Amino acid sequence: MSKAKDNFENAIQDSERILQAYDQLNQIEGREREPEELKRAALIMTLTAWETYVEDIIEERLTADLRTLEGSKVASFITSTLERELRYFHTPNSKNTKGMFERYLHLDVTEAWTWIDGDAEQVKSKLNQWIKKRGEAVHRSVSDKQAAHLVNRQDMNKCLTFFKKLVETTNSALDGV
Template sequence: MSKARDHFENAIQDAERILQAYDHLNQMEGREREPEELKRAALIMTLTAWETYVEDAIEERLTADLRTLEGSKVANFIKSTLENELKWFNTPNSKNTKGMFERFLHQDVTEKWTWIDGDADQARSKLNQWIKKRGEAVHRSINDTQATHLVSRPDMKKCLIFFKKLVETTDLAIDQS
């Protein structure tokens, strides 16, 4: 297991603990409303864990690949280029993730995302849907208490399972290259 995946496993626990808090508060008697903001927070933390995984995985593998060039101008240039690009990598959708892996590791990891009926396009599409929901959760607060919630509790369970599998599959793809 890569260090990046290990860090992801630790980070995803934050989202799971937020959902546990949601479940606890939601079961309390006499509450005025459902603590919907905790589900949004769990969604944001899940996608943040994914974004950090992608950044860490590329940096970890690139550092290993450049070990023999350590200290050279070439290695320093490549590392500084990655560092600069990661500053702007804040939307880890399928296109941007594919681009970062191709640019720095010459690998399209998204081709390996085939656990959903053997179809990588479905996994890419699902990732993009979650990214869109994260954007809504970050930038839009729900003011209407009667409105449908952005993400349901069962959806958050699916979200966690999806990203755990996405990281597992991506990590395996990197190892196999």
């Protein structure tokens, strides 16, 4: 197993623990309101775990590829270029993720994302929807307590399952190269 996948699995546990806290708080009798912010926090942590996985796996695989060039100017250039690009990689949607993998590992990893009815386009669309929701969770506070929640508890189960499968599938695609 890659170190990046191992780190993802540890990070995703933060989201699961936040949702457990949400469930426990939500069961308290006489509470004023549902702890909506915990679901948003779990969403943000889940997408952050995905973003970190993408950054880590590219760096991990590129470092392995450059091992024979270690200490050379070429390896230094490639490594510093990746480091600079990763500083600005904050939206790991399907297009940006595909671009990073193609540029640094010469692989369109999105072609392997076919577990939803064998259709990579559906997976990419779902990833983009989750990225959009994360943006809303990060940049938009809920001021209307009567408004519909950004994500419900069932959505968060789907979110966790989706990203676990996305990492598993991405890792498998890289192992096949």
